Amino acid sequence: xxxxxxxxxxxxxGQLSGELNESQFRLLQQMMLNDPESLVYYIEYTTLxxxxxxxxxxxxxxxxxxxxxxxMDAFAEEERTAPPIEIPAVSKKSQEDEKPTEIKKxxxxxxxxxxxxxxxxSAALLFVIVYAHFVSMRRGIETATLTxxxxxxxxxxxxxxxxxxxxxxGEKRWLLREGYAELLFDNQARVVLEGPAEFQILxxxxxxLSYGKVYARxxxxxxxxxxxxxxxxxxxxxxxxxVQVEIGGNTQLHVLKGKTMLMAGKTDRVNMEISQGNAxxxxxxxxxxxxxxxxxxxxxxVINSESNCVWRGQNLDLADIVGGGNGFGSGTIGMSIDPxxxxxxxxxxxRRGASxxxxxxxxxxxxxxxxxxxxxxxxxVSSQGHLFQECPETTGLTCENIINVTTNxxxxxxxxxxxxxxxxxxxxxxxxxxxxxxxxxxxGLIKGVDIQRFQSQFGxxxxxxxxxxxxxxxxxxxxxxxxxxxxxxxxxxxHSIDIELSENxxxxxxxxxxxxxxxxxxxxxxxxTAIDSDWGIFxxxxxxxxxx
Amino acid sequence: MGPENLKNPDFxxxxxxxxxxxxxxxxxxxxxxxxxxxxxxxxxxxxxxxKYRQAEEIKDFAAWGMRVAHFKVLEFRKKQYETxxxxxxxxxxxxxxxxxxxxxxxxxxxxxLKKCLSKLDEKSRYLVQxxxxxxxxxxxxxxxxxxxxxxxxxxxxxxxxQLVRCVHKTLKVEELF
Numbered sequence: 001x002x003x004x005x006x007x008x009x010x011x012x013x014g015q016l017s018g019e020l021n022e023s024q025f026r027l028l029q030q031m032m033l034n035d036p037e038s039l040v041y042y043i044e045y046t047t048l049x050x051x052x053x054x055x056x057x058x059x060x061x062x063x064x065x066x067x068x069x070x071x072m073d074a075f076a077e078e079e080r081t082a083p084p085i086e087i088p089a090v091s092k093k094s095q096e097d098e099k100p101t102e103i104k105k106x107x108x109x110x111x112x113x114x115x116x117x118x119x120x121x122s123a124a125l126l127f128v129i130v131y132a133h134f135v136s137m138r139r140g141i142e143t144a145t146l147t148x149x150x151x152x153x154x155x156x157x158x159x160x161x162x163x164x165x166x167x168x169x170g171e172k173r174w175l176l177r178e179g180y181a182e183l184l185f186d187n188q189a190r191v192v193l194e195g196p197a198e199f200q201i202l203x204x205x206x207x208x209l210s211y212g213k214v215y216a217r218x219x220x221x222x223x224x225x226x227x228x229x230x231x232x233x234x235x236x237x238x239x240x241x242x243v244q245v246e247i248g249g250n251t252q253l254h255v256l257k258g259k260t261m262l263m264a265g266k267t268d269r270v271n272m273e274i275s276q277g278n279a280x281x282x283x284x285x286x287x288x289x290x291x292x293x294x295x296x297x298x299x300x301x302v303i304n305s306e307s308n309c310v311w312r313g314q315n316l317d318l319a320d321i322v323g324g325g326n327g328f329g330s331g332t333i334g335m336s337i338d339p340x341x342x343x344x345x346x347x348x349x350x351r352r353g354a355s356x357x358x359x360x361x362x363x364x365x366x367x368x369x370x371x372x373x374x375x376x377x378x379x380x381v382s383s384q385g386h387l388f389q390e391c392p393e394t395t396g397l398t399c400e401n402i403i404n405v406t407t408n409x410x411x412x413x414x415x416x417x418x419x420x421x422x423x424x425x426x427x428x429x430x431x432x433x434x435x436x437x438x439x440x441x442x443x444g445l446i447k448g449v450d451i452q453r454f455q456s457q458f459g460x461x462x463x464x465x466x467x468x469x470x471x472x473x474x475x476x477x478x479x480x481x482x483x484x485x486x487x488x489x490x491x492x493x494x495h496s497i498d499i500e501l502s503e504n505x506x507x508x509x510x511x512x513x514x515x516x517x518x519x520x521x522x523x524x525x526x527x528x529t530a531i532d533s534d535w536g537i538f539x540x541x542x543x544x545x546x547x548x
Numbered sequence: 549m550g551p552e553n554l555k556n557p558d559f560x561x562x563x564x565x566x567x568x569x570x571x572x573x574x575x576x577x578x579x580x581x582x583x584x585x586x587x588x589x590x591x592x593x594x595x596x597x598x599k600y601r602q603a604e605e606i607k608d609f610a611a612w613g614m615r616v617a618h619f620k621v622l623e624f625r626k627k628q629y630e631t632x633x634x635x636x637x638x639x640x641x642x643x644x645x646x647x648x649x650x651x652x653x654x655x656x657x658x659x660x661l662k663k664c665l666s667k668l669d670e671k672s673r674y675l676v677q678x679x680x681x682x683x684x685x686x687x688x689x690x691x692x693x694x695x696x697x698x699x700x701x702x703x704x705x706x707x708x709x710q711l712v713r714c715v716h717k718t719l720k721v722e723e724l725f
Contacts, residue, residue: 018581033638047654051569051661053680
């Protein structure tokens, strides 16, 4: 009789785990139908299973906490010498009585909890969120994909973590020694980890962070997504937030968008909503919660290994792009583009004349082209043939190149002595010059991020050797259409631009012309050209980015 | 349960947590698959919450919860009829009665189980912990004990069998073996 229960136990065990084949399933059913003892045993067994699955029910019986390999070796040895139990074949007749079906394991791609929560009232949502954290976690389920990584070094070199690797729920701790990794959960929550960081995938909508930094972007389909740290639980309520666990055990929560629920303290004693623009620190020693400044650029929010971009929320710097960079500081100060050829240059060029041809810039993917506007014929301002109809007539002269420089605002405003702590990036453009940036190419730099605005300050540089001769017009175009102009800008004047951009805008053009000055001017006893001293500069020219 | 509590999520959650063991065990016995039982438990909890707010009076929360769960299991069986093996109707009906009966003393059963667990040797307790508290799959346990997967099944099944016997004995119910 004992063998009957051993067999039953194995069949039930297999069935509970979804591993029985059809004939084994039929056997289990047959045993229960034909034998009341087997039926009772099955009920007791499944009830026991359910009780064992109760989370946290066994803390008081002293479970071992460390894996003991010697113990497991001893187990293995015992099993090698244990007698086998055969599962007998099932009669064909009993199989024919039932419909021929097949077990198909289906794992939800999107958390059911998250979907249903959308349809519920806020009170119900609160309940579901609280409830979900009492429910035992399912393990071994593939739930997230490594979608990108940059300079990532993982601790487990035996099983490499590469793009496309599926991560399963469970106890495995992932150690990202350095670099960055992006995970996309099946419920569409996106998480960026910054090494060094140690984490676990606790459930289909839950990450455990032992230390390091994680940034989560959670769409509506994944509301309820959570980050657990040793002393806090952060539950998303439709948001973007960053969590840092310091080596000393403190947890920092920075909420950049929407709101989260923070549960902190050793027994979840404190629950509070933290909304956009707020941050909290939870002491690792005392569990005390304190207000801290929300730091929007503290976390890596998006990575793109193809363009080598790490985005912390900063703006895209167009001066850096002129310097051959990716807009995030990789460009070279002093690098320039010659508007008369479209080629990069690091040498100063003197005054010269040029046709108003549109010249493609092949060396920088985010710069479409450059030109010397003269308004005498149609002025093309993009590789797609966009025309600037209102282009003013100029002499067609220019001087120097379009240069990536550093400066400071005081210098522009007061024209006082140039100071060495200049920290702002700027594009230096003498009249007459134009440069067109390819917004579409920049959108590819960091996927999942929108270009929202163009902002800059502008004026005339102090380099003007005859300051009183300066007089230039500043123009900003989008797809050939005039969006902004400021005429007759002279030295000592300081202005700002702020232009909204839409996702359909393809090209942004910055242009400086000579300000209606005559071809030949007289200043005191000097004869000057129209472009004399028109050293225009766009200071801190940026594209403001925002996650989609 | 007074009407003042009827729309209070905290009160509902406490009730649900108190009786969750019974409801979950009931579901698991009927569907015999832990993953399906998890999903049904979640759906059951949601439906309970919706009904709870409309209900006037619920005298026996656990019994009511099992009625809701029964409904959800039937719905599940209907939906999964073509894709999953299911116990036939005769067996299913037998299980409903048996599961509800076994659930009546679930708290005592839980206490007995804790005692039985404490009697296990350390290595056995560790395996139970791996399977249930840590949620390890049979595959990962097999890797840990350095044995084929079918052997791990055997080991875990034997441990469960041992615990069933112990709980049974502890509760001093009718001798099964």
